[in-house]
Amino acid sequence: MSRGKLFLRDAQRKLDVSYVPTTLPHRENQIDTIVACFEPLLESLPMGFHPPLLYGPTGTGKTSCMKKAGEKIESEVREKLSLHYVHLNCAVLGRSYLVAQKMAERVTSIPARGYGEAELLTKTYEELEARDEYMVLVLDDVDELIRRDSGHLLFAITRLEEAAELEANRILPVLIMKKAKTLMIAQPAARSKVTGPKIEFPPYDYGEMRSIVRQRVRLAFRRDAVSAPAANQISFNGARLGSGDARYSIGLLQMSGVAAERGNSKKVRVEHVRMAQQTYDDRIPRQIGDLTDADGFLVLLAVAKFFKHHRDSFAASRTIITASYRKLATASQSPVLSGSQLRKKLAELEENGLLYRSGRGLALPYMSAESLYERLLPLTSGQFQ
DSSP, X not given: OOOOSSBOTTHHHHTSTTOOOSOOTTOHXXXXXXXXXXXXXXXXXXGGOOOOEEEOSTTSSHHHHHHHHHHHHHHHHTTTOEEEEXXXXXXXXXXXXXXXXXXXXXXXXXXXXXXXXXXXXXHHHHHHHHHXXXXXXXXXTOHHHHHHHTTXXXXXXXXXXXXXXXSOOOEEEEEEESOGXXXXXXXXXXXXXXXXXXXXXXXXXXXXXXXXXXXXXXXXXXXXXXXXXXHHHXXXXXXXXXXXXXXXXXXXXXXHHHHHHHTTOSSBOHHHHHHHHHHHOOOHHHHHTTOOSHHHHHHHHXXXXXXXXXXXXXXXXHHHHHHHHHHHHHHTTXXXXXXXHHHHXXXXXXXXXXXXXXXXXXXXXXXXXXXXXXXXXXXXXXXXX
């Protein structure tokens, strides 16, 4: 993404999924809970550490919160002890052996190749013990690894201290997974090692998503480069279409900015968001096929026409939609639906996923209004231009 008139110089970094901002809106409690798990370490009592489990769907802040908590933990213990923070993505590594290999590479100088998994873990622990150091081991996206080895790696790591009959937990594991129930797949001996709190990360709702989107707008865009309705539309789409995934909203924000720059616009508006959303999931053409009567086409055309001429409107009231529809029906000499009939037809469009309710109005989140209007026009009499 090149820097343009809408984006700030370092926008690409600020809109990257790996970027962790200074504050994480609506995740303060989770961060505090994670840090609290490491209080024994802060008090030089590592045997009192109980491995926590962070769980929730993709894009709910698990990884970012753990990294933020890790920064706090490292800062607080820096003067007291030597700590390695090792954050490994198990979905990328794929096998427990590769996880053990990465752990060994972080604290030992031995060539990892040629050693088995158990030897690598033992070497890692012995090195930490010899240097009086500790490792915070974050096993991110560990779901699939648990399915593959029934929690063998977790058990092997936590078993090291018991086997050596030592008084210090040198390796302090934290598990991050999408579903807490995945842990039930692990062997009982491994499950019994996860004795810390289970910290939930629920999907972000619309209000929470607005905070996240506005934060990224401030970080990545020039002042007043994104309209408030556009930010609301992005937040709505992330909460409703993206199932509360912040990454979804941040990606849509970036793509909306690109769409605005390509159109030489001075500001990101709602129509740019709809254009960007269309590249995510152009489902409306398929769903239009579910409309089998002229009334449905005409009502949807009225909605598309309103948003086509009001490019920065996030939602339209039923009063506005009714007025737009009646003008089209009159112009085409079509029978005008009664109020109850129109409400029923709008409800059908909602059920088909063509329109979404937002407050007291209706939103068109999936597709450019102009593009939708052009697709619908040939399906009607073509007299509404």
